[in-house]
Amino acid sequence: MVTIENLIIDFDNAVLKDISFSFPDNSVLLIIGRSGSGKTVLMKSMLGLIKPDSGNISIMDVDINTAPKREIRKVKSSIGVLFQNNALFDSMSVYENIALPLIYNRGNEDYSENVIEILETVHLMNISDKQIHELSGGMMKRVAIARALITEPDIIFYDEPITGLDPITSETIIKLIKELSNSEKRTTIIITHDIKGFLDFADFILMLDNGNVDFFGNKNEFMKTNNETIKKYLKSAGYI
Ligand SMILES: Nc1ncnc2c1ncn2[C@@H]1O[C@H](COP(=O)(O)OP(=O)(O)OP(=O)(O)O)[C@@H](O)[C@H]1O
Ligand SMILES: [Mg+2]
Known part of the structure; x- marks a missing residue:
């Protein structure tokens, strides 16, 4: 269970x-929610990167702010993140970027095989030695997803995974995220302005408005609500 109180x-x-x-x-x-509504801050607080002023955040039944350190570390090591701006290190190679979480968790060893395997999962081949600045935007996004996946996390966050990408690359990324959420039992949290494609495989939707919960419910409730903003989202994505 993931519980925010x-x-x-x-x-x-x-x-x-x-x-x-x-x-x-x-x-x-x-x-979902407008720019500045608090989506990224919510994600960062769920990652333990921003401490709450009050309230509780429990992930896999562990309170990530008050539980014993060892338990918190265990939960954190089972989370993968795609940050809004990718957060890749430009001056490092693809290999160095993707291996980073493994080096952090397990120490400095050769992770070439893990990296090649995860690159195949995100449909990238032979780019381990390339520098980040040599890649296209869509490739960077997939490298950042590969880095989020390298530790085989139980929970994965994607903050704006398709923003700024062309429609065809976006479709590829949506398909990839869908495959990844289906292939293994994994909690998936996707922050997006564009619900098209994602809504097909979503179970729950949270809509923030200026720091408040404007809507939370399952997909069925989301499709049927009278909330005017949600209707706009559904309309713009062609669902109604
Ligand atoms: N570290 C910070 N210090 C002070 N204010 C912050 C900080 N981080 C975010 N904010 C403010 O919190 C609000 C919510 O920001 P947040 O980044 O969560 O928005 P968002 O919903 O992710 O928007 P977008 O869709 O543009 O990414 C904004 O008003 C922002 O200026
Ligand atoms: Mg954001």
């Missing part, structure tokens, strides 16, 4: 105001 995050002003929702492991959650 009365989460409040205040920087200079309130960014997340009183967020509560819960969904079962091995399901797919879409997080």
Whole structure:
């Protein structure tokens, strides 16, 4: 279970105001909402990168802020993340970027075979030795996804996985994320402005509005709601 209870995050002003929702492991959650509504801050707080001002965040039944350190570390090591800006190291090779989480978790060894295998999973071949700056935007996105997957995480976050990509590359990435969420039991959390394609395999949808939960429910409830903003999302993605 992933459970967020009365989460409040205040920087200079309130960014997340009183967020509560819960969904079962091995399901797919879409997080939508306007730019600045708090989606990335919510994700970072779920990763333990931003500490809440109040409230609880429990992932795989472990409170990631108050549980014993060893338990928190175990949960964190079972999470993979695709950050909004990819967060790849430009001056490093594809291999060095992807191997990073393994080096961090297991020490500095040769992970060439793991890296080649995960690159095949994201449909990239023979690019281990390339530098990040030599890649196209779509390739960078797939390298960043490969890095998120290299530790075989039980939970994976994708923050805006298709923003800025052309429609054909976007479709490839959506298909890949769908395959990855289906192929193994894995909790998948996708932050996106574009629900087209993702809604097909989503189980739950959370919509934030200015730091509040505007909607949380399963796909059925999402398709049937009278919420005007959601209707706009559905319309623009061609669902209604
Ligand atoms: N480290 C920070 N310090 C202060 N304010 C922050 C910080 N990070 C985010 N914010 C503010 O929190 C609010 C929510 O930001 P967030 O990045 O979560 O938005 P978002 O929903 O992900 O938007 P987008 O769709 O543009 O990525 C914004 O007003 C932002 O300026
Ligand atoms: Mg964001």
